Amino acid sequence: MWKESKPARSKSDYPRLQQKKVNTDLTTPARTRFAPSPTGYLHLGSLRTALFNYLLAKRTGGQFLLRVEDTDQKRTVPDAEQRLYDHLRWAGLQWDEGPEVGGPYGPYRQSERSALYREHAQQLLDSGNAYRCFCSSERLHSLAEHRHKLGLATDYDRTCTHISAAESEEKASKGEKFVIRLKVPDVYPSYNDLTFGPFKPLQRRRGEDSYEDPILLKSDGLPTYHLANVVDDHHMHITHVIRGSEWMPSTPKHIFMYSAFNWQPPEFAHVGLLVDENGNKLSKRNFDTDITAFKDMEIFPETLVNFAALLGWSHTQKSDVMDMDKLTSIFNLKFTKGNAIVTFGKLHFLQRKHAISRIHAGGPPHDELVQNILKLLKDPDSPYKERDWKPTLGSNPTDYISRILTADSENYTNANEFVYRNQYFFTRSEVSLLPFIPEAPDVSERCKALAEVSEADWKPEKLKSKVEEIIDAREGGRKEGKHVYHYLRLALSGKKEGMRLYDMMWCLGRSECLRRLAVDV
Known part of the structure; x- marks a missing residue:
């Protein structure tokens, strides 16, 4: 050290x-x-x-x-x-x-x-x-x-x-x-x-x-x-x-x-001093490791600086999320007299907050995240095979990844966890595995009406309106809507939960969504 x-x-x-x-x-x-x-x-x-x-x-x-x-x-x-x-x-x-x-x-x-x-x-x-x-x-x-x-x-x-x-x-x-x-x-x-x-x-x-x-x-x-x-x-x-x-x-x-x-x-x-939650001196298992380890975890420099600043220093701001400029402008000598407890939870919280800032600010910090994801996908040892993700990403993979980052910005911590959470964007879902909803056996046919939304209109707002139209076409109210949402989410992602449905559809794009819904176009 x-x-x-x-x-x-x-x-x-x-x-x-x-x-x-x-x-x-x-x-x-x-x-x-x-x-x-x-x-x-x-x-x-x-x-x-x-x-x-x-x-x-x-x-x-x-x-x-x-x-x-x-x-x-x-x-x-x-x-x-x-x-x-x-x-x-x-x-x-x-x-x-x-x-x-x-x-x-x-x-x-x-x-x-x-x-x-x-x-x-x-x-x-x-x-x-x-x-x-x-x-x-x-x-x-x-x-x-x-x-x-x-x-x-x-x-x-x-x-x-x-x-x-x-x-x-x-x-x-x-x-x-x-x-x-x-x-x-x-x-x-x-x-x-x-x-x-x-x-x-x-x-x-x-x-x-x-x-x-x-x-x-x-x-x-x-x-x-x-x-x-x-x-x-x-x-x-x-x-x-x-x-x-x-x-x-x-x-x-x-x-x-x-x-x-x-x-x-x-x-x-x-x-x-810096101690763990039990008041013990830090060890290699809990943060007593050199900065390379944080870099390998893809912790942003602004995250680690923000995290380190909060260890034994107090401020009067409403939020703990601060970049270097903010820290500099408000810094004082109000250090706490006791030892500072170090927890992973705070680090990951700050990482997600700084990821949101990076993603929505654009520029080189945003582009770095896109490249980290693309690098992971192209890694020969990656579980995401090129034959699966390459057709999905299309001719402009950086734009495709950027859309996913924007839609799910609140959940980014690092490339590996992000791709794992959103892996259905990077794999070729099999149409033969389309879900069947016993309570609404015809829901798959009704959802094919999404093909009526043009490429130009394939945006979250238009998709929301179309899905609501599909629901309103049948009596049943909220119960009927639940079946439609359930079917679309499972058919498109294979998961029961995840990012907002309309954002998911926007990210996947019209042709891939319709392919996964077995719609001939």
């Missing part, structure tokens, strides 16, 4: 936040960023993070930046970076600054900014806010195991803070391996979370010999998330950071680093 490596945490790690009204001013242009690591592919949760940051930047007339945090070279997936670019653009999240675009504060890959991180790590060493740690991985592992057995926190014991500055410099100059750790304060600075309100700092308990001193610079000279994140956000002039609530334990450390550098921190807004 495209994400920053998560620190271990417990319930007590979260900052104490007072529930007060926060400043959500949107009058000043915001500079936001999405900063994934190419150790996996873009997932729904990461897309939501990128989307919120994108919408804030666009809502305020600011800039949205993309920054690739690629310092974890061992876990990097070779094609993840390119797929990230492709998926963000597919979703409509084009970045204003970043890789493949450039900008005044590049480079935008952390692997190309190592000198900057080393420089700032040295500044923290010089100011006494950081120190070199020469402890071996074996000692640290043994220390953690020992403290765990005693039921104590497994943080570092600051053994290396007793090394003088001169000795530390000497050991480093001789090539001894070390990392640079942040020397966190006993009390963190306060800050204001745009979702949760003012942060009340936690005070370190006296007498404890363990410290949350995160590593800033690894022994290979590459930065960890903590250092690179703060340095880059400052130098790239980021004004707002929207990210998942799992990062709340790290925020006090970052605020302290801003203070140590004498920098103004950005505004932080933490949003709830």
Whole structure:
């Protein structure tokens, strides 16, 4: 998954936040960023993070930046970076600054900014806010195991803070391996979370010999998330950071680093995690899959963006159905404080609504649906054989499919489901299988009067009038009408239910309808 490596945490790690009204001013242009690591592919949760940051930047007339945090070279997936670019653009999240675009504060890959991180790590060493740690991985592992057995926190014991500055410099100059750790304060600075309100700092308990001193610079000279994140956000002039609530334990450390550098921190807004209906973390079976899976399901980009926006964000609109322009125009920082429940039902509801918009708007998005259906029909592995559907589609299959889409627009989710639902349009119904209605044995003969409707008049309104004329020609009222409708639907589609009868007849066309009704023309 495209994400920053998560620190271990417990319930007590979260900052104490007072529930007060926060400043959500949107009058000043915001500079936001999405900063994934190419150790996996873009997932729904990461897309939501990128989307919120994108919408804030666009809502305020600011800039949205993309920054690739690629310092974890061992876990990097070779094609993840390119797929990230492709998926963000597919979703409509084009970045204003970043890789493949450039900008005044590049480079935008952390692997190309190592000198900057080393420089700032040295500044923290010089100011006494950081120190070199020469402890071996074996000692640290043994220390953690020992403290765990005693039921104590497994943080570092600051053994290396007793090394003088001169000795530390000497050991480093001789090539001894070390990392640079942040020397966190006993009390963190306060800050204001745009979702949760003012942060009340936690005070370190006296007498404890363990410290949350995160590593800033690894022994290979590459930065960890903590250092690179703060340095880059400052130098790239980021004004707002929207990210998942799992990062709340790290925020006090970052605020302290801003203070140590004498920098103004950005505004932080933490949003709830994505969970299933049972409150469990998402798995591959329920949405925790990369964006390719949604594309394979033929989920529209506007559907997925709409869906992601509603996960942990509230609005005052009458409808949840919104495209990117609408989301941008009404976006605010009113995030919900709890976790967001993800359900398939909402996704399919939005898909159908956006399908209606595509179908009736026409143009390339509409044409894409037509081509998806035609591609499915032409697939050699498709159950719909060409000998069956080709005569039905006629010489202009795109117009034929377009008519069906228009008539049944409310039920489109993807090409496969749509064709399955309306398969009688793409198969050659056998005349020998015409239904027999015991209560009205002559109904088939009476329905042959539909041949009196000309090709030019073969439209839903004219067909409705003709069917009503056939019904009115016999006594019986609604009962007689029921038999006619029942017969026509079964004879034309082989189903007892489906789209409106007159729309079905219009879509099939005059010659195919009369053929299925065994009318000689």
